[in-house]
Amino acid sequence: MISLNSSSFLSNSGFSGISRSVSQRKVLPPVVLALGSNGRAGELNVSAVMESTLKELRDGNTVLEVDSKSAVSGGVRDVQGEDAATEDQIVTPWTITVASGYSLLRNPHHNKGLAFTEKERDHHYLRGLLPPAVVSQDLQVKKLMANIRQYTVPLQKYMAMMDLQERNEKLFYKLLMDNVEELLPVVYTPTVGEACQKYGGILRRPQGLFISLNEKGKILEVLKNWPEKNIQVIVVTDGERILGLGDLGCQGMGIPVGKLSLYTALGGVRPSACLPVTIDVGTNNQKLLDDEFYIGLRQKRATGQEYAELIHEFMCAVKQNYGEKVLVQFEDFANHNAFDLLARYGTTHLVFNDDIQGTASVVLAGLISALNLVGGTLAEHTFLFLGAGEAGTGIAELIALEMSKQTQAPLEETRKKIWLVDSKGLIVSSRMDSLQHFKKPWAHEHEPIKNLVDAVKAIKPTVLIGSSGVGRTFTKEVVEAMASFNEKPIILALSNPTSQSECTAEEAYTWSEGRAIFASGSPFDPVEYNGKVFVPGQSNNAYIFPGFGLGLIISGAIRVHDDMLLAASEALAKQATQENFDKGMIYPPFSNIRKISAHIAANVAAKAYELGLATRLPQPENLVEYAENCMYSPVYRSFR
Numbered sequence: 112m113i114s115l116n117s118s119s120f121l122s123n124s125g126f127s128g129i130s131r132s133v134s135q136r137k138v139l140p141p142v143v144l145a146l147g148s149n150g151r152a153g154e155l156n157v158s159a160v161m162e163s164t165l166k167e168l169r170d171g172n173t174v175l176e177v178d179s180k181s182a183v184s185g186g187v188r189d190v191q192g193e194d195a196a197t198e199d200q201i202v203t204p205w206t207i208t209v210a211s212g213y214s215l216l217r218n219p220h221h222n223k224g225l226a227f228t229e230k231e232r233d234h235h236y237l238r239g240l241l242p243p244a245v246v247s248q249d250l251q252v253k254k255l256m257a258n259i260r261q262y263t264v265p266l267q268k269y270m271a272m273m274d275l276q277e278r279n280e281k282l283f284y285k286l287l288m289d290n291v292e293e294l295l296p297v298v299y300t301p302t303v304g305e306a307c308q309k310y311g312g313i314l315r316r317p318q319g320l321f322i323s324l325n326e327k328g329k330i331l332e333v334l335k336n337w338p339e340k341n342i343q344v345i346v347v348t349d350g351e352r353i354l355g356l357g358d359l360g361c362q363g364m365g366i367p368v369g370k371l372s373l374y375t376a377l378g379g380v381r382p383s384a385c386l387p388v389t390i391d392v393g394t395n396n397q398k399l400l401d402d403e404f405y406i407g408l409r410q411k412r413a414t415g416q417e418y419a420e421l422i423h424e425f426m427c428a429v430k431q432n433y434g435e436k437v438l439v440q441f442e443d444f445a446n447h448n449a450f451d452l453l454a455r456y457g458t459t460h461l462v463f464n465d466d467i468q469g470t471a472s473v474v475l476a477g478l479i480s481a482l483n484l485v486g487g488t489l490a491e492h493t494f495l496f497l498g499a500g501e502a503g504t505g506i507a508e509l510i511a512l513e514m515s516k517q518t519q520a521p522l523e524e525t526r527k528k529i530w531l532v533d534s535k536g537l538i539v540s541s542r543m544d545s546l547q548h549f550k551k552p553w554a555h556e557h558e559p560i561k562n563l564v565d566a567v568k569a570i571k572p573t574v575l576i577g578s579s580g581v582g583r584t585f586t587k588e589v590v591e592a593m594a595s596f597n598e599k600p601i602i603l604a605l606s607n608p609t610s611q612s613e614c615t616a617e618e619a620y621t622w623s624e625g626r627a628i629f630a631s632g633s634p635f636d637p638v639e640y641n642g643k644v645f646v647p648g649q650s651n652n653a654y655i656f657p658g659f660g661l662g663l664i665i666s667g668a669i670r671v672h673d674d675m676l677l678a679a680s681e682a683l684a685k686q687a688t689q690e691n692f693d694k695g696m697i698y699p700p701f702s703n704i705r706k707i708s709a710h711i712a713a714n715v716a717a718k719a720y721e722l723g724l725a726t727r728l729p730q731p732e733n734l735v736e737y738a739e740n741c742m743y744s745p746v747y748r749s750f751r
């Protein structure tokens with residue numbers, strides 16, 4: 112069963128306070144859109160939220176001007192695209208019926224399990240299909256958390272969460288939102304990494320859209336197979352660099368699925384507006400190619416023109432199908448493609464690379480906060496990176512940009528405070544000719560240095576950032592060197608998942624004798640050292656992308672601009688408090704993430720308006736309040 116969520120009928124945004132009011136009013140029974148009169152191709156469930164909407168549908172009026180308050184980009188017209196299609200185009204013969212009984216229970220958008228009331232059980236043919244007990248959503252949350260806590264293997268917890276998402280979507284989000292710190296490591300890094308490695312073996316119901324080389328020439332049709340029409344965010348991967356785990360081919364799908372569940376839980380974007388996509392051009396991972404359970408194309412990766420053409424077809428189809436304002440988030444592409452795709456589509460589409468830009472924004476926020484603990488301005492610090500790929504160069508560039516804004520010094524000058532080490536050693540000007548283009552701005556005058564520890568001793572950075580995807584590279588010698596010339600060395604071990612972290616929190620605190628200011632990409636538990644408890648921060652783009660995307664959506668932005676990344680960083684940094692700093696934390700806790708996301712969204716939206724890139728006009732007066740009101744609520748709706 113595929114379904115069109117209630118709000119899909121409301122507006123392109125589904126926002127503008129609608130989800131708020133929806134949760135407070137009775138809604139019509141879930142409506143099923145079916146393919147043709149025989150429903151052969153499967154039903155499509157839609158809960159129509161407003162009487163008028165349904166009436167218009169019943170009247171055969173496909174122009175759905177639903178709600179005058181539906182501020183973001185107006186109402187939805189011609190949802191199925193039938194009116195807009197020319198006579199020679201193929202259309203789908205949708206009809207509409209009401210979901211009930213067994214099919215209602217099997218529909219994850221509408222299912223409430225034992226929380227269906229007596230009245231709903233009567234009205235919706237559920238009698239006998241449920242045991243007599245009627246329970247609250249809170250009790251369901253309590254029961255599921257107890258179940259999940261019983262599992263000792265993280266992958267079991269992951270599978271339990273995925274099953275819940277497929278069974279009862281609202282309960283899944285309620286669970287995740289109410290227990291965000293506990294469940295983030297389950298649906299996201301580190302467990303999602305293991306899930307991708309074993310995806311073929313654990314897959315039950317496929318999630319997201321798989322677009323492989325087999326679909327070349329048909330991508331627009333494939334997009335139309337997705338049941339939801341009003342997509343606002345697409346997270347797409349080609350699986351070539353999944354976290355720090357390398358090429359996982361088609362099994363990278365776990366990443367877009369996980370990222371988008373955070374878009375909803377942390378950023379309040381409606382689940383029905385989110386589309387996970389994996390582009391399968393093959394894999395160079397021989398282990399997967401030999402794995403009988405592998406789910407992708409069994410061939411080596413297509414590259415060059417063949418690769419570029421498939422991606423281009425996808426990007427064109429996305430814009431054609433969903434319009435100018437759909438956000439495409441590139442995720443976990445290999446370096447060589449990530450930079451090119453961002454450059455190629457940055458001027459024509461609303462695109463965002465999470466690994467380059469999201470990670471940069473979260474790290475800059477952490478550094479701005481860390482200045483409260485170490486003193487000085489950004490420009491007074493010296494930065495050394497291990498790893499000169501997407502994250503390393505992306506962060507470096509955003510720091511240089513912020514320094515340049517603060518000091519009025521040209522970017523070429525501020526970059527000189529930042530040094531990068533890659534697999535061949537310190538990036539210096541004598542290596543210029545052999546460097547990939549994205550590393551060239553960082554080739555400064557210096558004699559060559561082969562390894563990290565010597566680079567640390569020579570450059571004497573105040574901030575050390577690991578972004579190489581290679582674990583255990585911040586050795587005792589490296590951390591001790593940092594601690595020898597810094598009172599409070601800032602050490603960020605960003606690589607994911609935990610197995611790839613440059614060092615553990617315990618190592619950072621122990622080897623620096625409790626002086627390090629530490630944060631990592633994947634979570635670590637608090638560490639006790641010499642009687643003091645240190646709480647490591649999680650420097651992960653999950654702080655940024657949900658709020659960032661929300662800001663783009665609520666402003667109707669049509670392009671991403673670097674200043675929006677700075678705006679997001681500043682908003683996040685402002686959310687960290689003295690109480691957090693006292694515990695050694697440079698980020699606020701994830702438990703406040705919805706509020707944090709609203710502030711990030713508001714700052715990003717404000718920047719979009721300032722830059723003339725916003726189309727949702729006029730600008731709402733109070734953007735924080737507006738962002739909060741727009742957020743999806745996982746509370747059950749009442750069916751009449």
Ligand SMILES: O=C([O-])CC(=O)C(=O)O
Pocket residue numbers: 300353354355443465466606607632651652
């Ligand atoms: O997914 C995460 O945890 C952060 C990220 O984007 C990556 O490591 O590629």
Ligand SMILES: [Mg+2]
Pocket residue numbers: 354442443465466
């Ligand atoms: Mg990533």
